[in-house]
Amino acid sequence: MSHFTLSAVNFSWLPILPLGAIALGAMAIMLIGPGVDDEDSAGLGVIALITLLVAFVFALFTLGENTLAFGGSLVTDDYAGFFEIVIVIAAALTVAMSLDYVADEGMAGAEYYSLILFAAFGMMLMAAAGDLIIIFIGLETMSLAVYALAGFMRRDPRSNEAALKYFVLGAFSTGFLLYGIALVYGATGTISLAAIRAALSARMAANPLLLLGLGMMLIGFGFKVAAVPFHMWTPDAYEGAPTPVTAFMAVGVKLAAFAGFMRVFMVNLGPVSAQWTMVLWVVAALSMTVGNLAALVQQSLKRMLAYSAIAHAGYLLLGMAASPQPLAGGAMLYYLIGYSFTNLGAFAVVIAVERKGSGGANLRDFQGLARARPGLAVAMALFMLSLMGVPPLAGFVGKFYLFSAALSAGLVWLVIIAALNSAISVYYYARVIVAMYAQEESAAPARIVARPGLILSVIAGVAGTILVGLYPQPWIGAASSAYASALGRPNAKVAANYR
Amino acid sequence: MPQPLFAFLAALAIIAAFGTILQRNLIHCVLGFALVLIDLGVLYMGLGAVTVGFLQIIVYVGAIMVLFLFVIWLLNVQADAGVRGGGLGLKLLGAIGAAALAAELFTIFFNAPKLREVRTIAPDFGSVATLARVLFSQYLVAFETTSLLLLAAIVGAIALARRLVGQTARIAPPAPRSAAAETPPRREVA
Incomplete structure (x- = not known):
């Protein structure tokens, strides 16, 4: 065991500024919270928004840096910066669409907003993690906060069920991840991602200990990204959770899980990619296949979007399966931007249409929406078209890049399966459009009140979906260079640090 | 560590372990188990691993054993009830598991000459000071973020457990007071 001195640790503040801002904001909201009634909690939401704005600015400053901080625990590269920025935007839009929802449904505002920030903190930690312990702590911080958020509608049994199911299965899967981390540590003798990569490039055959560890970590991550066969919790948790939390689960949790998944597997376990x-x-x-087929028969919009999220995790995993191909990582990051904006927008529309206390909107609630609220209907139609993959929207361009990366990696059959699945998905996304435009209004129209936060989220979703799709060049450029910065990190220095 | 002391502690650990599995009363089983864990902690300290010894006692006896007692108390398990269950199949499975573990331990013990080598280690190895130095340098971020993790967990737990204000909950209607006062409600294990 080498002797550590404090001077060996690089106390660079830049990498922890975005994280620190979020943590401080979360604690500030907790401290102010007791003096604020739950009906007036929107003010706390505004504090959360300001916090996220500050973190956003700090994250912008970290771009272009390529350093390791705190003995290699935290990585500051464009990959981390990219995910931090997208996660902050996702959290901000979630807060914006929660402002009135949380107050209307009588949820505990202070705890709600501070937990959203704590979850965002965990997500950003996963994106910036330089070793497996930080990945694990980030994942747990995010998960614990989201477990609680899923159960925030305490008078609704479905919300309680969602929280409990998500918690029990989530804790189980975290056990797998942790066991996998321990086995990988046993096989390589280090928890530093860069040192693992260096060790694997130097000498690695099919070490059974390593393979077992990889398999267990794969299960842990597979659960968080909601991939089949680890998806059982998804529909119930998505349906029961308060709708803004569902949006946060579908976008934020997925972003962070893929940030960790890609950093661990594609970047640092790349040398043994043939094994996974x-x-x-x-x-x-x-x-x-399972996601798209199950989505066909759903009546509840939240359940449908839950299965759609499973299917989209499948498309993204197509990129991971094409891992040796360097284009795949950039394509996945680009896909994630489009996916985030589209899904956040779609969930914002669901919140607008949803009846108070109903916990979600059904397909029937969307009937005749085109006449009642043409703006919302156009936005929702746009989101559905983007999720289908219709040009020139973000969903199409994302699939285009992903599929072509997979084709150049030689995964012809998988791309054929993906294309067939995209065709199947047209049916259930189109059902929403048909309900809005071709069907008569249902007997009891839903409460649709224009709320500034909600409108802002829908507009941001529309703008993102269109801009990312119409002008893909700057976005795909940023995504590719972000992924390249994760790949091209100097390894030797960190590896030495951990010996 | 003097040889007789080691022999005494080892014997005590074995006796306490038998006590854990042979007692009728569940509380006595838990206390026996706690004795095993304390004994092991003392053994660690005798072997020079003072920090590990203290952690063993703090974590296992202080936290996990207390949780055991809480669960037994909350589930209201009667003494001498529900402990003896398990058919022949379960007993067979347990025997196979115990045999496998014993075989594994013996194999390691006789086939690993390294384990019996005497090696000198740095005098401060495993000391609190060494641990603290690593914890607050190499693993500083992990250490500090863990405190935020716990904070998030506490906030979440309080948010879910605090009393609902305003209208009463639709789920779990309050039980009749008279019945509740006499016998505490027995909870089902899912």
Whole structure:
């Protein structure tokens, strides 16, 4: 055991500024919270928004840096910066669409907003993690906060069920991840991601200990990204959770889980990619197929979007299965931007249409929406078209990049499965459009009140969906260079630090 | 560590372990188990691993054993009830598991000469000071973020457990007071 001195640790503040801002904001809201009634909690939401804005600015400053901080625990590269920025935007839109919802439904505002920030903190920690312990702590911080958020509608039994199911299965899957981390540590002798990569490039055959560890970590991450066969919790948790929390689960949790998943597997376990890409091939094919087929028969919009989220996790895993191909990582990051804006927008529309206390909107609630609220209907139609993959929207361009990366990696059959699945998905996304435009208004029209926060989220979703799709060049450029910065990190220095 | 002391502690650990599995009363089983864990902690300290010894006692006896007692108390398990269950299949499975563990331990013990080598280690190895130095340098971020993790967990737990204000909950209607006062409601284990 080498002797550590404090001077060996690099106390650079820049990498922890975005994280620190979020943590301080969360604690400030907790401290102010007791003096604020739950009906007036929107003010706390505004504090959360300001916090996220500050974190956003700090995250912008970290771009272009390529350093390791705190003995390699935290990585500051464009990959981390990219995910931090997208996660902050996702959290901000979630807060914006919660402002009135939380007050209307009588949820505990102070705890709600501070937990959203704590979850965002965990997500950003996962994106910036330089070793497996930080990945684990980030994942747990995010998960614990989201478990609680899922159960925030305490008078609704479905919300309680969602929280309990998510918690029990989530804790189980975290056990797998932790066991996998321990085994990988046993096989390589280090928890530093860069040192693991260096060790694997130097000498690695099919070490059974390593393979077992990889398999267990794959299960842990597969659960968080909601991939089949680890998806059982998804529909119930998504349906029972308060709708803004569902949006946060579908976007924020997925972003962070993929940030960790990609950083661990594609970047740092790249040298042994032959050992895990075949497994991901199967998981990707299953996720796409099961997600899309199950979505066909859903009446509840939240359940439908839950299965759609499973299917989209399948498309993203297609990119991971194509891992040796360097284009795949950039394509996945680009896909995630489009996916985030589209889904956040779609959930904002669901909140607008949803009846108070109903816990979610059904397909029937969307009937005749085109006449009652043409603006919302156009926005929702746009989101559905983007999720289908219709040009020139973000969803189409994302699929285009992903599928072509997979084709150049030689995954012809998987791309055929993905294309067939996209065709299937048209049916259930189109059902929403048909309900809005071609069907008569239902007997009891839903409460649709224009709220500034909600409108802001819908507009941001529309703007993102269109801009990311119409002008893909700057976005795909940023995504590719972000992924490249994660790949091209100097390894030797960190590896030395951990010996 | 003097040889007789080691022999005494080892014997005590074995006796306490038998006590854990042979007692009728569940509370006595838990206390026996706690004795095993304390004994092991003392053994660690005798072997020079003072920090590990203290952690063993703080974590296992202080936290986990207390949780055991809470669960037994909350589930209101009667003494001498529900402990003896398990058919022949379960007993067979347990025997196989115990045999496998014993075989594994013996194999390691006789086939690993390294384990019996005497090696000198740095005098401060495993000391609190060494641990603290690593914890607050190499693993500083992990240490500090863990405190935020716990904070998030506490906030979440309070948010879910605090009393609902305003209208009463639709779920779980309050039980009739007279019945509740006499016998505490027995909770079902899912």
